[in-house]
Amino acid sequence: MQFSITTLLAFAAAAPLASAFTRPKANEYKDTNCKDWNYGHNSYFLNSVTMDDTTNSVYLTNGNAAEGKPKVWYGYSEKEKDGGSCKGLNLGRMPEGCVKINEVAKLVGRVKCVQSVYYTGV
16 A cells, blocks of 8 residues: 555644543453453543542553644542542542552552543643
């Protein structure tokens, strides 16, 4: 398959735009190494994701909101209910990638909820 220079330039120009619109993701896994899939969550409108009691790790991708504003994840010590909102102690910003939710906040215990919020540069 061959592409013209115009087509290749169009692909190159679209690549940064496509990466600017990555959806926030919080995929839950039963094991601690993000291998044994449990539940998947991804949406431009994603806000709070409560961790199932059988989840031991979560793979986080910051992503962007629908309007293109960047978002990041914060962990919380409690959840309102399954499928509800985050509450309790704000455990700070969570790293992207595979997060071992039983170990990342050892002083307070398990991360029970993560919340996707707008990144303010702080």
